[in-house]
Amino acid sequence: xxxxxxxxxxxxxxxxxxxxxxxxxxxxxxxxxxxxxxxxxxxxxxxxxxxxxxxxxxxxxxxxxxxxxxxxxxxxxxxxxxxxxxxxxxxxxxxxxxxxxxxxxxxxxxxxxxxxxxxxxxxxxxxxxxxxxxxxxxxxxxxxxxxxxxxxxxxxxxxxxxxxxxxxxxxxxxxxxxxxxxxxxxxxxxxxxxxxxxxxxxxxxxxxxxxxxxxxxxxxxxxxxxxxxxxxxxxxxxxxxxxxxxxxxxxxxxxxxxxxxxxxxxxxxxxxxxxxxxxxxxxxxxxxxxxxxxxxxxxxxxxxxxxxxxxxxxxxxxxxxxxxxxxxxxxxxxxxxxxxxxxxxxxxxxxxxxxxxxxxxxxxxxxxxxxxxxxxxxxxxxxxxxxxxxxxxxxxxxxxxxxxxxx
Amino acid sequence: xxxxxxxxxxxxxxxxxxxxxxxxxxxxxxxxxxxxxxxxxxxxxxxxxxxxxxxxxxxxxxxxxxxxxxxxxxxxxxxxxxxxxxxxxx
Ligand SMILES: Cc1ncc(COP(=O)(O)O)c(C=O)c1O
Numbered sequence: 380x381x382x383x384x385x386x387x388x389x390x391x392x393x394x395x396x397x398x399x400x401x402x403x404x405x406x407x408x409x410x411x412x413x414x415x416x417x418x419x420x421x422x423x424x425x426x427x428x429x430x431x432x433x434x435x436x437x438x439x440x441x442x443x444x445x446x447x448x449x450x451x452x453x454x455x456x457x458x459x460x461x462x463x464x465x466x467x468x469x470x471x472x473x474x475x476x477x478x479x480x481x482x483x484x485x486x487x488x489x490x491x492x493x494x495x496x497x498x499x500x501x502x503x504x505x506x507x508x509x510x511x512x513x514x515x516x517x518x519x520x521x522x523x524x525x526x527x528x529x530x531x532x533x534x535x536x537x538x539x540x541x542x543x544x545x546x547x548x549x550x551x552x553x554x555x556x557x558x559x560x561x562x563x564x565x566x567x568x569x570x571x572x573x574x575x576x577x578x579x580x581x582x583x584x585x586x587x588x589x590x591x592x593x594x595x596x597x598x599x600x601x602x603x604x605x606x607x608x609x610x611x612x613x614x615x616x617x618x619x620x621x622x623x624x625x626x627x628x629x630x631x632x633x634x635x636x637x638x639x640x641x642x643x644x645x646x647x648x649x650x651x652x653x654x655x656x657x658x659x660x661x662x663x664x665x666x667x668x669x670x671x672x673x674x675x676x677x678x679x680x681x682x683x684x685x686x687x688x689x690x691x692x693x694x695x696x697x698x699x700x701x702x703x704x705x706x707x708x709x710x711x712x713x714x715x716x717x718x719x720x721x722x723x724x725x726x727x728x729x730x731x732x733x734x735x736x737x738x739x740x741x742x743x744x745x746x747x748x749x750x751x752x753x754x755x756x757x758x759x760x761x762x763x764x765x766x767x768x769x770x771x772x773x774x775x776x777x778x779x780x781x782x783x784x785x786x
Numbered sequence: 787x788x789x790x791x792x793x794x795x796x797x798x799x800x801x802x803x804x805x806x807x808x809x810x811x812x813x814x815x816x817x818x819x820x821x822x823x824x825x826x827x828x829x830x831x832x833x834x835x836x837x838x839x840x841x842x843x844x845x846x847x848x849x850x851x852x853x854x855x856x857x858x859x860x861x862x863x864x865x866x867x868x869x870x871x872x873x874x875x876x
Binding site for chain 2: 513523529530531532533534543544547548735736
């Protein structure tokens with residue numbers, strides 16, 4: 380058997396998708412014109428699939444801070460923090476974040492993926508249990524495989540199911556760590572965190588929440604779902620990323636646990652990779668300051684969510700049940716979704732195509748993400764183009780049924 | 787979902803029967819299911835479908851089948867045996 384033979388089914392599926400017109404997994408942005416527009420295949424294209432929720436990638440102060448940091452500290456750290464030492468910026472950012480969350484400790488990682496990999500694989504030891512939501516992000520699944528704990532999966536967003544599964548291992552002596560996300564990256568729904576906290580308390584478990592898509596998006600001050608649900612004090616560990624609302628790259632782990640700092644010399648995905656470069660540290664610090672100083676950005680984001688979500692819903696598209704900056708149009712046929720995705724791109728609208736098994740229950744998604752920097756006109760245009768394509772491909776119910784569907 | 791009666795004697799045979807019945811919903815194709823059937827290959831189930839099946843079996847038999855065990859479970863017979871062992875261990 381050849382080295383690459385086992386990828387046959389992946390190759391076939393990707394081939395079928397490419398045959399729809401273009402490669403959804405190989406998009407090239409020739410030039411980025413602004414936070415919300417790029418040149419793709421020579422066309423001016425509205426970006427509606429970026430996760431750039433607050434639109435801070437071109438924030439002038441964040442750009443200036445990054446430029447200054449390069450001038451002062453150079454382009455990279457060229458090593459890990461335990462081997463090459465930390466720069467003052469690393470610690471300053473950790474303090475900023477701990478302060479933002481009102482917790483004692485923070486560790487920054489080079490990506491959000493590594494933050495989950497490090498946190499989850501290190502916190503749970505060989506005799507412990509990880510109880511994870513079935514729709515968890517790949518980084519959470521991979522973290523489980525890297526670690527040595529026993530891993531149990533519970534039904535997506537279902538506290539009663541979590542309770543049942545914890546009850547089955549109630550007599551096991553190991554620690555139990557529940558892992559959930561704030562906003563789920565694909566469907567855009569979010570965890571019933573209050574109920575999860577109740578279950579956690581009942582079973583004496585720990586709770587880790589990945590706020591990747593909810594930081595800077597939910598909660599009065601942007602701390603995420605835990606703030607929106609008022610459970611700040613009941614969440615034991617928070618992970619997150621700078622690659623979405625912070626407009627850069629990097630990840631973090633936050634906690635009040637008194638023995639937290641031992642992780643710096645025990646957590647392999649923290650120890651054995653180069654640390655974030657000074658420019659990124661500087662821009663993230665500035666972007667966090669912008670988030671704290673300008674709550675109007677979050678308000679604008681949610682106004683924009685209304686425009687896109689309500690527009691698509693009124694047209695009769697099947698969307699996720701919970702309204703938020705991830706607006707996922709549900710389709711059933713992956714190939715048809717590929718055709719629709721291509722048609723959108725040809726008309727100057729970029730969204731994400733998400734297919735099983737990255738999506739739950741076999742759905743194919745045209746995943747849109749909203750940005751505070753989108754203009755109302757841009758989002759209306761996205762709705763218009765989606766309706767055009769939807770009508771051409773028969774993705775929409777008959778006009779008479781639309782009103783009913785939107786009720 | 788109904789759970790098995792506690793009084794019902796649990797043998798590899800009747801665990802297998804229950805498993806095979808439930809599998810019908812997750813599988814692709816219609817080859818008959820035997821103890822030797824390879825879950826991924828013969829029933830054409832992707833990793834997500836296998837995990838979802840395991841979750842339903844956990845509820846049906848009121849046992850835990852940790853994800854760590856899944857890669858080791860190749861055939862339907864092995865799956866039935868794993869469930870039986872967890873049931874006895876419980
Ligand atoms: C829920 C969730 N966690 C973690 C990550 C990883 O973040 P990063 O892009 O910083 O690696 C992502 C994004 O890809 C995500 O959606």
